[in-house]
Amino acid sequence: MTAESVFTYGAPALKFGSGASDEIGYDLSQYGVRRVLLITDADVAATGHPARVAEQIASYGMEVQVFDDVHIEPTDASLETAIAYANGTGPWDAFVAVGGGSAIDTAKAVNLLHTNPGELMDYINAPVGKARAPQNPLKPFVAVPTTTGTGSESTTICVLDVLAQKVKTGISHPRLRPTLAVVDPALTLSQPSGVTAACGMDILCHALESYTARSYDSYPRKTPEQRVPYCGANPIGDMWSEKAMTLLATAFRQAVHHGDDVGAREQMALAATFAGMGFGNAGVHIPHANAYPIAGRVRDFRPTGYPDDEPMVPHGMAVSLTAPEAFRWTFEASPERHLRAASLLAPDHAYDGPDALPNVLADLMRDIGIPNGIGAVGYGESDVDDLVEGTMKQQRLLATAPREVRPEDVAQILTRSLELW
Numbered sequence: 001m002t003a004e005s006v007f008t009y010g011a012p013a014l015k016f017g018s019g020a021s022d023e024i025g026y027d028l029s030q031y032g033v034r035r036v037l038l039i040t041d042a043d044v045a046a047t048g049h050p051a052r053v054a055e056q057i058a059s060y061g062m063e064v065q066v067f068d069d070v071h072i073e074p075t076d077a078s079l080e081t082a083i084a085y086a087n088g089t090g091p092w093d094a095f096v097a098v099g100g101g102s103a104i105d106t107a108k109a110v111n112l113l114h115t116n117p118g119e120l121m122d123y124i125n126a127p128v129g130k131a132r133a134p135q136n137p138l139k140p141f142v143a144v145p146t147t148t149g150t151g152s153e154s155t156t157i158c159v160l161d162v163l164a165q166k167v168k169t170g171i172s173h174p175r176l177r178p179t180l181a182v183v184d185p186a187l188t189l190s191q192p193s194g195v196t197a198a199c200g201m202d203i204l205c206h207a208l209e210s211y212t213a214r215s216y217d218s219y220p221r222k223t224p225e226q227r228v229p230y231c232g233a234n235p236i237g238d239m240w241s242e243k244a245m246t247l248l249a250t251a252f253r254q255a256v257h258h259g260d261d262v263g264a265r266e267q268m269a270l271a272a273t274f275a276g277m278g279f280g281n282a283g284v285h286i287p288h289a290n291a292y293p294i295a296g297r298v299r300d301f302r303p304t305g306y307p308d309d310e311p312m313v314p315h316g317m318a319v320s321l322t323a324p325e326a327f328r329w330t331f332e333a334s335p336e337r338h339l340r341a342a343s344l345l346a347p348d349h350a351y352d353g354p355d356a357l358p359n360v361l362a363d364l365m366r367d368i369g370i371p372n373g374i375g376a377v378g379y380g381e382s383d384v385d386d387l388v389e390g391t392m393k394q395q396r397l398l399a400t401a402p403r404e405v406r407p408e409d410v411a412q413i414l415t416r417s418l419e420l421w
């Protein structure tokens with residue numbers, strides 16, 4: 001085998017800081033656009049931020065309409081509704097998303113199907129969909145996150161639930177990446193505490209999973225056409241991940257318990273952006289692979305801070321529930337990275353052995369009100385086989401793990417995650 005010797009890095013243009021969202025009209029005017037569709041969800045719309053951004057865009061002489069019917073954690077059906085709305089009211093010259101990962105991912109799908117032929121299913125990752133690549137360029141797209149979590153404003157992915165198959169999957173292509181990310185921490189102050197906790201665990205797992213991922217140079221050499229946005233752990237991804245963990249160490253508990261602390265909100269927004277830049281190029285592995293069936297097969301769990309019209313295990317919560325046990329299992333692949341992560345997250349202790357990072361994670365999760373394992377969101381021992389089957393379908397993510405992942409390994413991680421402390 002010829003080993004890989006190349007890694008890649010991609011990121012959108014970025015504007016960061018309090019007040020950054022007051023300049024979007026000017027930013028869009030630089031693209032020479034006339035008709036702009038702003039995409040958001042009902043609860044974010046209720047904060048008033050989307051209307052303010054829309055007004056500001058209109059003040060630059062552009063026509064702007066607001067679509068506020070984004071589904072929290074988008075489904076194929078909800079994306080199709082948004083696409084039908086955009087295509088029925090278009091043509092649009094540009095898109096703006098104001099919201100969490102749900103709004104930003106919805107806008108990615110809308111932009112794709114507004115500019116390219118075919119159906120949503122054509123573009124969804126194989127084997128669920130046909131993994132077709134877009135043939136046409138997409139429209140300018142400004143992503144404005146209101147949560148501190150997903151990093152979707154800098155990534156090439158749109159995550160969705162395919163309802164008929166009860167599976168979460170995605171669309172992934174470099175053209176989906178927003179043109180401009182506008183990260184304004186002032187918009188994140190109104191995040192409910194439960195949302196701050198789940199989204200912050202998403203940041204943490206993005207950083208930890210990309211930091212402990214299989215290294216880019218351990219894969220066989222790719223041809224240029226075979227290159228994917230996720231190339232495995234690499235020096236640039238490592239740098240963003242380490243810095244994200246340092247920020248989380250001081251800001252995370254404070255942002256959950258004192259949501260009006262502007263400094264902590266700013267640090268969380270930076271951490272989310274940094275981790276997005278890291279994992280958006282390196283990739284994520286076991287906790288994210290497990291999160292898909294944990295969220296997809298939910299029965300009746302309803303988290304506080306989220307819409308209560310249907311049961312859900314929010315993305316960041318679903319990811320975090322198996323993280324301590326996943327990192328206990330990956331420890332042997334790179335002990336020094338696991339210990340370094342533990343000391344970045346909780347700097348006041350000395351660390352040794354495979355329990356160190358799981359203990360730091362469990363302490364944090366308990367402090368910020370994350371449920372105590374997958375048992376606490378409704379799963380029992382008899383569900384493990386079903387969940388393993390769902391995880392094993394996420395081969396794209398499992399290929400980024402630092403050890404070969406067999407079904408019995410996933411079963412062990414899930415069983416040990418029924419209760420964490």
Ligand SMILES: NC(=O)c1ccc[n+]([C@@H]2O[C@H](COP(=O)([O-])OP(=O)(O)OC[C@H]3O[C@@H](n4cnc5c(N)ncnc54)[C@H](O)[C@@H]3O)[C@@H](O)[C@H]2O)c1
Nearest residue numbers: 043044073100101102146147150152155157159190191315
């Ligand atoms: N594309 C990517 O790179 C990527 C990465 C990770 C996760 N995701 C996806 O993103 C989605 C989750 O996104 P999320 O965690 O950012 O949350 P979200 O967009 O689902 O929002 C969570 C809840 O918080 C509310 N909310 C958001 N911002 C608020 C604010 N400032 N004030 C008050 N309420 C606010 C929303 O209305 C919603 O009820 C999932 O579908 C997940 O799979 C995508």
Ligand SMILES: [Zn+2]
Nearest residue numbers: 150202206319
């Ligand atoms: Zn995530």
